[in-house]
Amino acid sequence: MNLSELNILLADDDPDDCLFFKEAVTSFIPATNFSAVHDGDELMQRLGNETGKLPDILFLDLNMPRKNGFECLTEIKRNAKLKSLPVIIFSTSSSDDSMNILFKTGADVYIRKPSNFEQLVQVIQHALPMAYESIAAKVKLKYVLNA
Amino acid sequence: MNPKQLNILLADDDIDDCHFFKEALEALPQTTNLITVHDGDELMDYLTENSERLPHVLFLDINMPRKNGFECLSEIKSIEALKDLPVVMYSTSGSKDKINILFNNGADVYIRKPANFAQLVQVIHHALPMAAENIFSNGKLKYILNA
Numbered sequence: 001m002n003l004s005e006l007n008i009l010l011a012d013d014d015p016d017d018c019l020f021f022k023e024a025v026t027s028f029i030p031a032t033n034f035s036a037v038h039d040g041d042e043l044m045q046r047l048g049n050e051t052g053k054l055p056d057i058l059f060l061d062l063n064m065p066r067k068n069g070f071e072c073l074t075e076i077k078r079n080a081k082l083k084s085l086p087v088i089i090f091s092t093s094s095s096d097d098s099m100n101i102l103f104k105t106g107a108d109v110y111i112r113k114p115s116n117f118e119q120l121v122q123v124i125q126h127a128l129p130m131a132y133e134s135i136a137a138k139v140k141l142k143y144v145l146n147a
Numbered sequence: 148m149n150p151k152q153l154n155i156l157l158a159d160d161d162i163d164d165c166h167f168f169k170e171a172l173e174a175l176p177q178t179t180n181l182i183t184v185h186d187g188d189e190l191m192d193y194l195t196e197n198s199e200r201l202p203h204v205l206f207l208d209i210n211m212p213r214k215n216g217f218e219c220l221s222e223i224k225s226i227e228a229l230k231d232l233p234v235v236m237y238s239t240s241g242s243k244d245k246i247n248i249l250f251n252n253g254a255d256v257y258i259r260k261p262a263n264f265a266q267l268v269q270v271i272h273h274a275l276p277m278a279a280e281n282i283f284s285n286g287k288l289k290y291i292l293n294a
């Protein structure tokens with residue numbers, strides 16, 4: 001995984017969170033190719049676009065309009081073309097039940113959004129290699145960051 | 148955490164698990180030096196005697212004879228000379244309640260012992276930098292590996 005060439009997609013309807021996330025990522029990968037979509041429909045259209053290149057990794061918020069993160073994850077993991085896209089759930093909440101469902105559905109890492117910038121940088125840095133190895137692994141490990 | 152040789156202390160009464168852990172360390176890219184103790188009393192004696200040259204990180208099993216992992220963690224975090232020692236809890240089980248208590252008591256990372264060797268290498272590899280950064284950060288992050 002070459003971090004500097006990483007193509008990161010964030011699906012999150014909160015513009016402040018998107019900005020915060022972009023700043024965190026660019027603080028340690030200055031030249032990253034980062035883009036954001038703001039609801040589940042927009043995400044699935046972006047991923048389904050035949051001509052567009054898939055991102056290397058997806059950070060997926062759960063509470064989004066039009067199609068939520070659960071629905072998007074399920075669609076992604078059922079789609080042969082998309083299912084090997086590493087997905088990091090990125091949410092403010094974390095109930096045990098929803099986390100278990102997400103891991104069963106194929107999420108690679110679960111991040112509870114941290115409230116400060118330094119912590120956000122840390123969890124993103126840890127999550128990237130985890131998501132990559134998770135996709136390649138035969139038996140998945142479940143990683144919860146900021147439980 | 149980049150010392151040339153990482154000194155790791157493992158407290159675990161299961162001899163097979165100790166062997167397994169040692170082999171996993173040998174598969175890591177960094178050089179490590181492992182010391183093992185097999186019950187809570189032995190752990191606290193070791194730490195007290197070596198408070199001037201503590202290990203870089205402690206992996207602490209929960210179910211141990213004489214003094215369990217909960218008791219050891221609480222003692223470590225209440226002793227001035229020991230409280231900055233990064234502690235990775237390392238257990239086969241873990242209810243959400245127990246894990247919360249451990250984080251509240253100052254644990255840095257919680258690992259559920261994985262069943263296979265490749266996974267063990269992965270979780271240890273991820274846990275080492277997490278444990279180290281947590282000690283120095285403002286407001287701890289809670290990491291659960293293999294939730």
